[in-house]
Amino acid sequence: MNENKLKINTLVYQQKISLSTVNYQLKKMGIIKDLFKIKADAANIEIKDLLKEHGNKKIGEVTLAQIYQGMRGITGLVTETSLLDTQEGIRFRGYTIPELQQKLPKAPDGDQPLPEGLFYLMLIGELPTEEDVNHITSVWQRRSHVPNHVFATIDALPITAHPMTMFVTGVMALQTESNFAKEYAKGLNKKDYWSITYDDAMDLIARLPRIAAYIYRRKYKNNEHIQPNGLLDWSGNLAHMMGYEDESFKELMRLYMTIHADHEGGNVSAHTTHLVGSALSDVYLSYAAGMNGLAGPLHGLANQEVIKWIFEMQKELDTQSPTKQQIANYVQKTLTAGKVVPGYGHAVLRKTDPRFTAQMEFGKKHMPNDPLVNTVWNIYETVPPILQSLGKIKNPWPNVDAHSGSLLVHYGMVEYEFYTVLFSVSRALGVLSSLCWDRVLNFPIERPKSVTTAAVKLWLEGKEEIWE
Ligand SMILES: CC(C)(COP(=O)(O)OP(=O)(O)OC[C@H]1O[C@@H](n2cnc3c(N)ncnc32)[C@H](O)[C@@H]1OP(=O)(O)O)[C@@H](O)C(=O)NCCC(=O)NCCS
Numbered sequence: 162m163n164e165n166k167l168k169i170n171t172l173v174y175q176q177k178i179s180l181s182t183v184n185y186q187l188k189k190m191g192i193i194k195d196l197f198k199i200k201a202d203a204a205n206i207e208i209k210d211l212l213k214e215h216g217n218k219k220i221g222e223v224t225l226a227q228i229y230q231g232m233r234g235i236t237g238l239v240t241e242t243s244l245l246d247t248q249e250g251i252r253f254r255g256y257t258i259p260e261l262q263q264k265l266p267k268a269p270d271g272d273q274p275l276p277e278g279l280f281y282l283m284l285i286g287e288l289p290t291e292e293d294v295n296h297i298t299s300v301w302q303r304r305s306h307v308p309n310h311v312f313a314t315i316d317a318l319p320i321t322a323h324p325m326t327m328f329v330t331g332v333m334a335l336q337t338e339s340n341f342a343k344e345y346a347k348g349l350n351k352k353d354y355w356s357i358t359y360d361d362a363m364d365l366i367a368r369l370p371r372i373a374a375y376i377y378r379r380k381y382k383n384n385e386h387i388q389p390n391g392l393l394d395w396s397g398n399l400a401h402m403m404g405y406e407d408e409s410f411k412e413l414m415r416l417y418m419t420i421h422a423d424h425e426g427g428n429v430s431a432h433t434t435h436l437v438g439s440a441l442s443d444v445y446l447s448y449a450a451g452m453n454g455l456a457g458p459l460h461g462l463a464n465q466e467v468i469k470w471i472f473e474m475q476k477e478l479d480t481q482s483p484t485k486q487q488i489a490n491y492v493q494k495t496l497t498a499g500k501v502v503p504g505y506g507h508a509v510l511r512k513t514d515p516r517f518t519a520q521m522e523f524g525k526k527h528m529p530n531d532p533l534v535n536t537v538w539n540i541y542e543t544v545p546p547i548l549q550s551l552g553k554i555k556n557p558w559p560n561v562d563a564h565s566g567s568l569l570v571h572y573g574m575v576e577y578e579f580y581t582v583l584f585s586v587s588r589a590l591g592v593l594s595s596l597c598w599d600r601v602l603n604f605p606i607e608r609p610k611s612v613t614t615a616a617v618k619l620w621l622e623g624k625e626e627i628w629e
Pocket of ligand 1: 553
């Protein structure tokens with residue numbers, strides 16, 4: 162960091178000049194990366210002071226049950242980009258989804274937020290202007306080239322491979338482009354980790370729509386590909402390259418990419434990206450690891466499971482529009498077979514997911530009479546009381562995955578195995594802006610303590626001290 166920047170940081174920290182003055186100057190130059198660094202340096206000073214004064218304060222206790230039960234309720238991570246409230250749902254840097262829909266810049270004639278704006282918000286910590294969002298769109302356009310060997314690697318997989326397998330394989334093939342890995346091998350100064358991580362993150366995000374669309378067209382559309390359109394925004398271009406030109410589908414993609422982007426730090430995909438990144442694995446390695454987690458049916462794959470489950474129900478009942486009673490019977494059958502009702506329940510949330518509600522509102526505006534979408538709404542009225550009556554489920558309400566597939570099917574995207582790829586493209590915005598923060602804050606390698614049951618028994622018998 163040069164001397165001027167250090168001076169600015171100190172002045173900002175001492176509140177002698179406002180951040181808006183600094184922002185204005187930097188925005189005029191269009192340098193989001195520098196603004197990020199200034200914010201991060203101020204945060205670094207703040208965190209150091211905070212730890213100096215309060216570092217020994219206890220923030221919770223851990224029970225034996227918690228370490229056997231998925232560490233639920235243990236606070237053990239810092240993730241700056243978003244925070245999940247059990248009742249309210251997700252807040253991105255303090256803003257709820259309805260607030261984002263209102264406050265983030267939109268495409269011309271659109272009414273859904275551009276996810277470029279959410280990325281800016283998560284990275285910088287404040288709302289972007291239209292100019293900022295347009296700037297990110299053009300940066301991502303510029304960086305979106307995907308080298309041929311990535312497509313060749315995807316092509317080497319059988320067409321029957323799951324789209325998530327193709328996606329993660331494509332991202333791993335793209336790892337050849339990691340500047341962090343190259344520079345680290347040459348001997349990179351610790352102070353520069355954040356800068357190259359930021360550049361790698363911008364490159365990767367920019368390239369993901371092309372990889373996703375390539376997989377879609379390869380697997381489902383006779384391997385006939387569509388070239389990117391340099392005039393479109395990130396989500397609009399994804400829709401275009403997949404072959405969907407309907408303006409309202411592009412709006413759906415903007416909404417989809419915004420609401421799936423982040424869900425604080427402890428979920429499997431965010432935590433995995435952060436954990437793998439803590440070993441100084443580059444952006445490509447860390448993100449691919451996280452997306453392998455998203456591909457699990459209890460996490461992101463639930464969106465494909467929901468539509469599969471509804472299609473199976475329609476087939477079995479021989480109707481496109483099952484009644485609520487028929488739905489209730491089918492739910493009972495699912496539970497009796499020892500299966501979960503996909504799209505319902507959550508590890509943290511304790512009410513209807515606002516991401517479900519945002520999609521329901523989109524459905525009411527764009528497709529109020531669609532039979533599948535109406536079935537999703539009827540399931541919403543039927544499932545929670547049944548799950549509640551079991552007495553063991555902590556959250557009987559729908560999550561984001563309960564709705565997303567039905568909106569995609571409305572536009573003809575019936576290939577539900579592909580849905581988690583869309584989720585992954587969106588999730589990159591959250592986990593990679595977080596990884597930039599991990600690097601700039603110099604978070605160390607993550608290494609919690611684990612124990613064996615034998616050690617637990619000795620401890621219970623008083624034969625072993627609590628572990629360090
Ligand atoms: C999301 C999920 C993994 C959270 O798991 P969790 O934190 O362990 O949830 P709970 O503490 O409420 O689970 C308590 C019990 O209820 C069951 N349960 C939770 N959600 C259920 C559902 N949708 N259908 C049936 N049973 C469910 C659990 O399997 C568990 O049963 P067990 O004690 O017999 O093992 C879980 O709700 C689930 O599997 N949902 C369906 C898949 C899904 O939609 N995933 C996407 C999440 S965004």
